[in-house]
Amino acid sequence: MTLAGRAKSDAREMQSFYQYYFKKNIQALQNAADKHDRAQLTKAYQTSTVLFEVLEAVNQTEAVQVPDEILQAHTTVEEKKQLYMPYNILPLDPESQNQAIMRYPEIQATVSALRNTSGLPWPTDHRMKVNEDILDWLQSQFGFQKDNVANQREHLIMLLANVQIRQFPKPDQQPKLGDRALTEVMKKLLKNYRKWCKYLDRQSSLREPALQQEVQQRKLLYVGLYLLIWGEAANLRFMPECLCYIYHHMALELCGILAGSPVTGEPVKPVYGGDDEAFLKQVVTPIYETIAKEAKRNNYGKAKHSQWRNYDDLNEYFWSVDCFRLGWPMRADADFFCQPLEQLRVDKNEACSICLGYEDEKPYTGSKWIGKTGFVEIRSFWQIFRSFDRMWSFYILCLQAMVIIASNGSGKLTSIFEGDVFKKVLSIFISAAILKFVQGRKPVNCSFFLHISSLFLNF
Template structure:
């Protein structure tokens, strides 16, 4: 009796908009089975199913828009079945993205959506409007609803692309409008009061003379590139250091220029005397160091007069960039002279077009132009040596068992410092710990004394 009553009962119906489909989109109704809190996206999924046979990419875009709208309606997925529904829809989107993208006819999703919307209007809505049969009113109503959904998706895609373009422009302006200390050097600030001074304009223009400089092959050009940008690309200085030293160098030259020509009406736009004066002050200690060690300076100027100004700015910019990232190494001026001596020689080789005798390729910095290469490969090893020496002191150790700044800097007072090499050898005396060396010397002395005593007793 009970079995017969059970056989007379109809099969259970699928409850629309209240359950979550396990595999979205297989039957048409499955895409409309959405949680009750997301009922607004059901028409979008229905349209996606309708247009999928004619244009899979448009169907994908409709489902993608539905997924975004579902997330806005319930961002925390707290509704009943919302999390499972989002997961299933996202899995389908990931699965269909590449296949539908390959079959897209237009260059962009916005154009594909726009073309499909116009074709839908011409082929369906206009034909139904011109039909004489009044029974097509239901189909016309359905076509209007579909067109409304398609336009909603099209508007969302077009607005997102337009927003992306606007955001791209904002990012470009953001890169140009960088923080500054005194001089706003971005293109939009050329009319600022401080940038109108002729001595400032002359130095900025001189720094932007990058004619003849060999840029790396993979370098991406920027607006208003200058000499310091080239030094950063070749030697790997830090970005913020370049920004600071650019202002530093411009203001140094401008101040010296104003001192030499205090009257504005007598100031020439370009004058080499300011460059010569600043170079003389910057490289005073370096030239003394070269003379003391009987070494030729790496400051070699070209014979062509037009290139002299550019070369001087390159030498001064390189020195300031090294000094800017030296940190505590600034307490070791002769150490900085050693570093600058080799890097300035590399700079001269690159500008002179020299080639490596080993590879036959143009000369490049030995530490390369990788991002932040200078601070990582030059400053850090020396600083780590200083830090280790400071740990050896421990407040009680004798001075003979550890080295302070003066002791480490004294290493560069002798021509023996060139044994350190370039690139610097990790096993050089400079990086060795004095305590270990002292123990080795003591062990050698003890062995020698024992050998001497044994020989004396034999004889």
């Protein structure tokens, strides 16, 4: 029924529909007196962008030029789309200041403090945008993912605002972030990192600025850097000491960027640069690939537990000062990334590029798989006997006592009170000592048989 009123080509039909959608879903919402339905407007901008891509593809197929009116509308959409970005809890675009959640003084104070980027050295090729903040600066320096920055921005704002709103007595209602709230959040987030530095007897990478007015900005940078590392680490969150190692070096680089080179005075560039997704590709991915290789050696649970490393085993590598041999940037031929030679399947005449050691100046690089660095759990069929060793020992000692009673005197239970029988029954304490000795000295899978053999020897 609508065929007669439609355009005669797909290109013109798409142009007509795009104009219809733009007028009904974008212009109507923009011209409304109350802009409460911000989510609908954000969705309209995203849909309009997809429609224009389809329109361009159809017009290119039919060799039809896009009208200037549609191009102008698309330009308007692209400009506004940067302001109306999708969000989880906090709408942080300039036109959302009247939203109910954005009217809280604690939210306004935290947002204002994050947007204080004065004195931060931006890259020369960086294009400044509206309302850029400290997390945007960290992204430009270390190459974090865009969506990770957006998520952790809301995360940090909500953390600081929640702490500040619970404080008593309440601070002034002026939009200013309190130092007490920031210090409390920083203390909680970096608690494990400080313990790690103390355990390894290493100085923390957190440096105080020379100027007092820069203290709050520096604390926000430290907290923001930790959240960005944590948010993008994914499965590395199961290795908290590994994250401490990464944060230790990146925080030190952060101080170098802010202080500048001691020779030239120019800002220091991070070793992994600030390219897009540099942190994911060059820091997270190599460690995760090592985890994946170790998981494959598990052979679906059939391999022995001592022949492959899980998250805990890999994390134990960072419990010792030896982890600093890994270096920064992390060496690809370090023993942490090394795999067994039989796993690599290399020719005997060829050198393994991953497992080659350094020369005398770096003698600590491993030439083979480092394996387990701490406790090694041995799993076998006899583990059930080892797990209930007290029960088995009790049974064996009871059996010894009953055999002694049955083979001496009258054989009745009351004969235990006879002098000769009672002395022989006391030999169970000698058997108990032998069982304990064997249990502590011999492998787990032989303990049960050794218990039995010690019983016959005692007889």
